[in-house]
Amino acid sequence: VHVFAIVPANAAQIARIHQRAARRRDVIALAGGLPCDELFPRIALAAAFARTSADEEALQYGWPEGMRALRAWIAERLAARGIAVAAEHVIVTAGAQQALALVAGALDVDRIAVGDATYPAALAAFARSGITAVTTGAPVRYVIAGVGNPHGVDVCDRSALDGEVVIDEAYTELRFDGRDDRLVPHDSERTWRIGTLSKTLCPGLRIGWLVPPPRHHARVVADKQAADLQTCSVAQSAAIRLLATIDYDALIARARSHYAARADRLATALRRACPELRFRDPEGGFSIWVETDETGDDVALLEAAIAAGVSLDPGCTFRCDGATSHVAFRLSYSHAAMCDLDEGPRRLARALAAWRRGPRPS
């Protein structure tokens, strides 16, 4: 058993800082990338949960690949977007994160290309399977389709997608323009496709999916079984009921306009409070990726931000080498109160000024 590096080396330190900040009501949370609680379909969820205890399947052990009705819904949803996969090839996972961990365990490569910045927990999953994430030049590529995380815009270079590819569709349906067709057609022989209900429905269910190339299906199902036997039956059963009763497209349309308004609000406030920062207006998803030409310790920037009453996700956590060649950070508009999206950037401006002055003698 090899102990692989945790990426970045200071991940545990950053996690501790975030946990402390999360307990403080006076810190505006622009860290984390949580979906907005107001969008969860609570009444429909209550009805779905209430009925799970009458469902024999919901309380008992199930098969590792997940419930048939849920796999069928996933396959149909993909088919509606022009992606032809059979329900037999879909594996229900404990969120998209477990799908990433399963892909990492099944890929027979030692490097994966991830671009300049990407989802930190994907880097963690790759590292644990001994796969080195690199910015470019690897036999497999990991892409977050439609809306990059942390970028908030589509950063996928389609010309680089001619090899094996892991397509993470966590935010694909949350493009503000509704264009979710940007990476089809689906080449089943070389595509690992990952999706989730966490961003559109609610993360607490922990329902995601993985569609591996069919030749890898049996092996991945066995890996899934070794990992946790099966995805939570109660959650699967509730999701099946819920998806049969709600208008999922309407839910997504509402989420798009909700997040688009927040993205606009944060971008406007940020441009006003911190005119020196570089960022692109989000095309979807939950966050803005801010880049600077400055160098320095971005964990110190996180600490300065929290001292000023606002949290952020430091750029090093998104880099495959944990590097801070230039300081960057992610700001999430998805979960904060609307008024906090105005105040957050003002606090950030003070934090940046303090951070630029460097540590005060203590």
Place this chain on the structure above:
Amino acid sequence: VHVFAIVPANAAQIARIHQRAARRRDVIALAGGLPCDELFPRIALAAAFARTSADEEALQYGWPEGMRALRAWIAERLAARGIAVAAEHVIVTAGAQQALALVAGALDVDRIAVGDATYPAALAAFARSGITAVTTGAPVRYVIAGVGNPHGVDVCDRSALDGEVVIDEAYTELRFDGRDDRLVPHDSERTWRIGTLSKTLCPGLRIGWLVPPPRHHARVVADKQAADLQTCSVAQSAAIRLLATIDYDALIARARSHYAARADRLATALRRACPELRFRDPEGGFSIWVETDETGDDVALLEAAIAAGVSLDPGCTFRCDGATSHVAFRLSYSHAAMCDLDEGPRRLARALAAWRRGPRPS
């Protein structure tokens, strides 16, 4: 990335046979080791699930180590059995299986001692982390405390527990004599303790736990986060409510007498129908481990059994080397109807006779 062998090599074949058999109403299921549906506290579960949609925490992302109230309940439950662990050291997992996978990922050894036969999915978890399971003579030992699986009796050699030990308490509280103190005291420096609600409450929740040695805690939490971010919030929230309202000790007492009656019924029927088989009367848990002095292909025995209308778990799946030096199998009395516990062994006798005759010309 190394592709480790699936243990045993024919696991996928056996899984396919079981999946086909599970769809047949005419096959008495003595395979699988499922808890009895009649024991699930459905009314209390319904009430607990119904309230999760009003709980902000139940629908949103949470911390990887799990909800504080659930970790506190687990620590208190262990404390009541004389095992002193702090709630901060408990990690809520997606069932005991994920706890096993996390232990396998964190152990810095290449061999683990598991005894003559053990839980197949533990073997799968160890294999995936590159750890070779051996019957004896390894720096770490895996034990299923109180009631061995598949043995149905306590097979733990206490004199062999002087090194690092992984204690799986899946069935500990389901000893028919109620003695759950057999492996304390807890030496926190060298003990990885695993438990679950799956056998006592219901498996569909997928709630288990791991208490690693405190020095490994931070690393295991990071591994858990990389594996699936966190255990299903809805299930955690429901479990917290449920455990606060039901009499868990009464639930377990009822389960013990329920399973004890079934164990007795199956053992009696088995002795009558197949007097040549060797087994010990269960002391707890869900199953009887049957050994023979015969050699042969135990997957062929499984197929003969299903042809005769009864399923079983072939012994090779429980052996660390997949070996069938002598044929053995597990019969579970936990989930079959009471009357089927009489008929199952009669069908098994016919299956054994057919299997001993060998394959018929087709």
